[in-house]
Amino acid sequence: xxxxxxxxxxxxxxxxxxxxxxxxxxxxxxxxxxxxxxxxxxxxxxxxxxxxxxxxxxxxxxxxxxxxxxxxxxxxxxxxxxxxxxxxxxxxxxxxxxxxxxxxxxxxxxxxxxxxxxxxxxxxxxxxxxxxxxxxxxxxxxxxxxxxxxxxxxxxxxxxxxxxxxxxxxxxxxxxxxxxxxxxxxxxxxxx
Amino acid sequence: xxxxxxxxxxxxxxxxxxxxxxxxxxxxxxxxxxxxxxxxxxxxxxxxxxxxxxxxxxxxxxxxxxxxxxxxxxxxxxxxxxxxxxxxxxxxxxxxxxxxxxxxxxxxxxxxxxxxxxxxxxxxxxxxxxxxxxxxxxxxxxxxxxxxxxxxxxxxxxxxxxxxxxxxxxxxxxxxxxxxxxxxxxxxxxxxxxxxxxxxxxxxxxxxxxxxxxxxxxxxxxxxxxxxxxxxxxxxxxxxxxxxxxxxxxxxxxxxxxxxxxxxxxxxxx
Numbered sequence: 319x320x321x322x323x324x325x326x327x328x329x330x331x332x333x334x335x336x337x338x339x340x341x342x343x344x345x346x347x348x349x350x351x352x353x354x355x356x357x358x359x360x361x362x363x364x365x366x367x368x369x370x371x372x373x374x375x376x377x378x379x380x381x382x383x384x385x386x387x388x389x390x391x392x393x394x395x396x397x398x399x400x401x402x403x404x405x406x407x408x409x410x411x412x413x414x415x416x417x418x419x420x421x422x423x424x425x426x427x428x429x430x431x432x433x434x435x436x437x438x439x440x441x442x443x444x445x446x447x448x449x450x451x452x453x454x455x456x457x458x459x460x461x462x463x464x465x466x467x468x469x470x471x472x473x474x475x476x477x478x479x480x481x482x483x484x485x486x487x488x489x490x491x492x493x494x495x496x497x498x499x500x501x502x503x504x505x506x507x508x509x510x
Numbered sequence: 511x512x513x514x515x516x517x518x519x520x521x522x523x524x525x526x527x528x529x530x531x532x533x534x535x536x537x538x539x540x541x542x543x544x545x546x547x548x549x550x551x552x553x554x555x556x557x558x559x560x561x562x563x564x565x566x567x568x569x570x571x572x573x574x575x576x577x578x579x580x581x582x583x584x585x586x587x588x589x590x591x592x593x594x595x596x597x598x599x600x601x602x603x604x605x606x607x608x609x610x611x612x613x614x615x616x617x618x619x620x621x622x623x624x625x626x627x628x629x630x631x632x633x634x635x636x637x638x639x640x641x642x643x644x645x646x647x648x649x650x651x652x653x654x655x656x657x658x659x660x661x662x663x664x665x666x667x668x669x670x671x672x673x674x675x676x677x678x679x680x681x682x683x684x685x686x687x688x689x690x691x692x693x694x695x696x697x698x699x700x701x702x703x704x705x706x707x708x709x710x711x712x713x714x715x716x717x718x719x720x721x722x723x724x725x726x727x728x729x730x731x732x733x734x735x736x737x738x739x740x741x742x743x744x745x746x747x748x749x750x751x752x753x754x755x756x757x758x759x760x761x762x763x764x765x766x767x768x769x770x771x772x773x774x775x776x777x778x779x780x
Contacts, residue, residue: 334572342564356568357665360575364667367579368701397698398664424558431559445525446556452521467521474520474549481552 334363340448341387347443348391350432361390381454384444388458426488430480438473445470513539516546524553567609575667578674582705616656623648654683661689666699673705682713691722700732707738714746724748727758733765740768740775752779 338359345355365386373382431439441459444450450458456466516539522528523536540547627645653675660672673693676686693706713719724746727739736758743751758764759772 330576331572334569338564338568338572339561342568343562346562347559352562352565356564356571357667359564359568360571360665360667363572364575364579364701367576420558423555424560427552427555427559442556445521446553447559452525467518470521471517471549474553478545478549478552482548 330363330366333366337383341383344384344387344443344448345391347431347447348436348439354394358387358390358394361394362387365390378454380448380450381458384448384450384454385458388440422488426481426484430477430484433480433484434473434476438469438476441466441469442473442477513543513546516540516543520546520549524550570609571667574671578667578670578705579701581674581677582670582701582708612656612659616652620649620652623652650679650683653679654686657686658689661693666702669693669697669699669702670705673702673709677709677712682716682719687713687719691726694723695726695729700734703730703732703735704738707735707742711742711745714742720746720748724754727754733768736765736768737771740771744775744778752776755779 341359341362342355345358346352349355362383366383369386373379431442434442441455444455444458445452452463452466452470456463459466516536519528519532519536523533528536540550623645627641627648631641657672657676660675661669663669663672673690676682676690679686682690687710690706690710694703694710697703697706707723710719710723714723724739724743727736727743730736730739740755740758743754748754755772755776759769759776764772
């Protein structure tokens with residue numbers, strides 16, 4: 319990063335290779351929109367170029383880049399407020415996983431995650447997927463360490479409830495379908 | 511231990527940063543409390559969510575953005591390495607542009623136009639020169655269309671690319687010129703505005719470009735663009751540069767760096 323800061327544009331390519339997938343996942347899981355996520359990743363690297371002089375050596379780079387990533391998203395939605403709530407079709411496609419049950423769990427988790435408030439979804443993404451330390455998240459969000467812990471716990475509680483609710487709904491639907499399949503034909507006779 | 515106590519420890523438990531004693535206490539609670547243990551299960555389940563991969567064009571887009579940024583920023587005197595860089599930027603842009611849907615559409619239309627003209631030329635006894643001229647006009651207007659539509663894209667990097675594309679032609683089409691001036695005045699991204707200014711500064715000899723660019727000085731809020739415009743005032747040896755600088759200096763909330771630049775520019779003029 320120091321090389322980028324001091325003007326070596328080529329070094330930015332190395333940073334791009336290292337951070338584009340984590341950043342892309344941060345955005346897709348947060349917004350559910352792949353095209354927008356790709357745009358925002360590009361915007362983050364444009365901002366790194368623009369504001370590279372503001373990076374202070376010795377400070378964690380990961381926290382700095384996520385600060386830029388958050389601001390880029392906030393600025394985007396300030397300019398273009400989201401028109402429609404998140405549609406399930408906009409969610410990233412679920413990749414094939416080992417078993418049908420696991421696939422169903424992935425789908426349920428993704429939906430449960432999208433049901434959380436943006437603030438809660440973001441904090442879970444930062445600590446679970448971007449693997450930021452709680453201290454880094456506290457600096458990023460400008461709050462106390464204890465607040466970060468409390469928010470993570472509340473987010474996890476909500477996620478559990480949402481997941482539980484979705485799982486129950488799915489089970490009920492399945493039972494309903496299964497029951498419907500076994501309803502005997504009326505009259506009990508088939509015409510030939 | 512109650513759930514409220516566990517709530518304080520759970521996040522650290524999940525990151526494995528508790529003391530052995532606290533860790534033991536949390537585990538003992540988890541064995542008895544279904545809700546809390548379900549939270550731990552959910553946390554672990556989150557790791558099964560698949561990692562999404564960005565599209566294959568993402569890297570090419572990044573390279574194009576980098577090159578466009580460097581091209582837009584570069585005010586170096588023209589030398590061999592500069593041209594080599596520009597050539598490679600051009601290659602990247604063409605490559606990237608060809609892969610985009612817009613590029614595919616434009617090239618399909620261009621190929622169709624070439625086919626139609628080639629067909630007419632082979633079939634008819636008409637002299638070839640008017641056809642060729644018409645074809646060139648067609649291609650030029652298509653290129654302008656591409657620049658104009660890229661300047662209206664939502665993504666800043668696409669608009670930046672559009673500005674870079676507009677610098678390919680020696681002569682600016684009036685429509686492209688007006689789109690570039692609009693970009694210089696109203697684009698939300700400082701980088702796009704700077705790139706537009708760089709593109710326009712190549713055509714400083716045209717009086718209407720001259721005036722319009724300098725008039726935008728009062729509209730600009732970004733110190734970077736203001737400084738670039740002040741430098742241009744000096745470079746173009748504008749007759750009323752002193753008045754323009756004085757007017758700018760009167761602005762109450764002018765950025766200190768810009769104010770310093772204005773003073774420096776005024777000292778250069780005297």
